[in-house]
Amino acid sequence: MKNNWPLWEVFIRSKNGLEHKHCGSLHASDAEMALVNARDVYTRRMEGVSIWVVESKNITATNPDNNGELFEPAQDKVYRHPTFYKLPDELKHM
Amino acid sequence: MSEAEIEKLEIAFEQKITDDVRIEPKDWMPEKYRKTQIRQISQHAHSEIVGMLPEGNWISRAPSLRRKVALLAKVQDEAGHGLYLYSACETLGVTRDDLYEQLHTGKAKYSSIFNYPTVSWADMGAVGWLVDGAAIINQIPLMNTSYGPYARAMVRVCKEESFHQRQGFEIMLKLANGTEEQKEMAQDALNRWWWPSLMMLGPTDAESVHTEQSLRWKLKRKTNDELRQQFIDQTVPQAEVLGLTIPDPDLKWNEERQSYDFGPIDWDEFWQVVKGHGPCNKERISARVGAWERGEWVRDGAMAYAAKKEIKKAV
Ligand SMILES: [Fe+2]
Numbered sequence: 035m036k037n038n039w040p041l042w043e044v045f046i047r048s049k050n051g052l053e054h055k056h057c058g059s060l061h062a063s064d065a066e067m068a069l070v071n072a073r074d075v076y077t078r079r080m081e082g083v084s085i086w087v088v089e090s091k092n093i094t095a096t097n098p099d100n101n102g103e104l105f106e107p108a109q110d111k112v113y114r115h116p117t118f119y120k121l122p123d124e125l126k127h128m
Numbered sequence: 129m130s131e132a133e134i135e136k137l138e139i140a141f142e143q144k145i146t147d148d149v150r151i152e153p154k155d156w157m158p159e160k161y162r163k164t165q166i167r168q169i170s171q172h173a174h175s176e177i178v179g180m181l182p183e184g185n186w187i188s189r190a191p192s193l194r195r196k197v198a199l200l201a202k203v204q205d206e207a208g209h210g211l212y213l214y215s216a217c218e219t220l221g222v223t224r225d226d227l228y229e230q231l232h233t234g235k236a237k238y239s240s241i242f243n244y245p246t247v248s249w250a251d252m253g254a255v256g257w258l259v260d261g262a263a264i265i266n267q268i269p270l271m272n273t274s275y276g277p278y279a280r281a282m283v284r285v286c287k288e289e290s291f292h293q294r295q296g297f298e299i300m301l302k303l304a305n306g307t308e309e310q311k312e313m314a315q316d317a318l319n320r321w322w323w324p325s326l327m328m329l330g331p332t333d334a335e336s337v338h339t340e341q342s343l344r345w346k347l348k349r350k351t352n353d354e355l356r357q358q359f360i361d362q363t364v365p366q367a368e369v370l371g372l373t374i375p376d377p378d379l380k381w382n383e384e385r386q387s388y389d390f391g392p393i394d395w396d397e398f399w400q401v402v403k404g405h406g407p408c409n410k411e412r413i414s415a416r417v418g419a420w421e422r423g424e425w426v427r428d429g430a431m432a433y434a435a436k437k438e439i440k441k442a443v
Pocket residue numbers: 176205206209263285289
């Protein structure tokens with residue numbers, strides 16, 4: 035079939051003060067239609083106050099095959115966490 | 129990839145399943161897992177979309193504005209469910225067009241229940257109460273299915289389903305407490321929808337070819353027979369509230385099992401319907417294909433308009 039509508043990823047802010055969160059995808063001929071469709075598909079019950087759409091092909095993602103080298107180095111950096119530091123008990127707040 | 133490498137990936141994959149770590153779209157997965165998932169999610173998506181037809185047919189004839197807005201909202205939700213599921217399925221590397229094609233050519237299946245006709249307003253009650261009721265029982269365990277996008281779609285779907293069942297039950301309640309004729313309508317709808325609703329939960333475990341592997345991969349979390357028993361146990365007391373009789377002379381409480389025993393299911397009928405010989409199979413598919421074909425000029429027009437805007441932006 036020709037002329038397929040491209041795929042868009044949809045991000046929704048559920049209320050002010052919260053970040054936009056990915057909630058799914060949909061097909062639309064252009065960005066404007068993607069927003070209108072996203073409103074109908076993903077916010078029928080007041081789930082959102084703001085919508086972002088991004089054409090899926092424009093998203094660059096990490097490859098899970100590289101997860102080891104990308105994310106494992108953070109595992110042995112315990113000194114990045116407050117619990118690593120031993121402080122005297124008398125110290126009430128820090 | 130060498131065989132040893134694949135084996136290593138397989139072991140890591142099975143470990144994730146055991147540890148209840150979700151599988152995400154770009155993760156390595158066995159080809160059979162991918163295929164099984166595509167089949168299961170797309171069948172589910174097709175069922176949502178075809179499921180709009182038997183109810184859509186009553187929107188214009190709803191007896192009041194209240195009933196009409198509720199039914200319209202329900203049918204719109206089912207379209208949404210289909211869309212959540214198609215997009216989850218597409219993350220497995222299949223295109224929407226392929227999926228539609230499989231539905232339109234009869235290669236893919238959808239739930240057998242939607243091949244039964246909706247002949248009276250009471251059917252809107254019975255469908256919401258029983259069919260959505262059975263769907264909920266089937267869908268709740270799927271919120272924990274192993275494939276991430278499917279599980280997330282199920283969370284949204286389940287949140288929306290409970291109003292579907294309640295609006296159906298309310299229709300039944302009203303009819304069951306109405307005139308003699310209305311009560312008969314409600315009973316007649318229950319008589320026609322009861323057995324197909326039980327069949328909708330799938331063939332018995334002994335006959336179900338995919339169950340074992342699907343359970344192992346946590347694509348399915350309960351067997352068809354378990355789901356069916358749960359549905360019966362939950363629905364019998366609801367029928368009592370309505371004052372209607374479930375059309376099964378063998379239905380009876382089993383003290384020992386703490387469950388209802390029930391009569392034999394006509395599996396020949398089920399397989400007939402699955403194989404395309406139900407009362408409405410042809411009508412459903414031709415309605416679906418017709419809608420798709422009649423919409424082609426709209427889809428093409430929208431793309432032409434988008435392309436034209438792109439060109440304008442460039443100059
Ligand atoms: Fe649904």
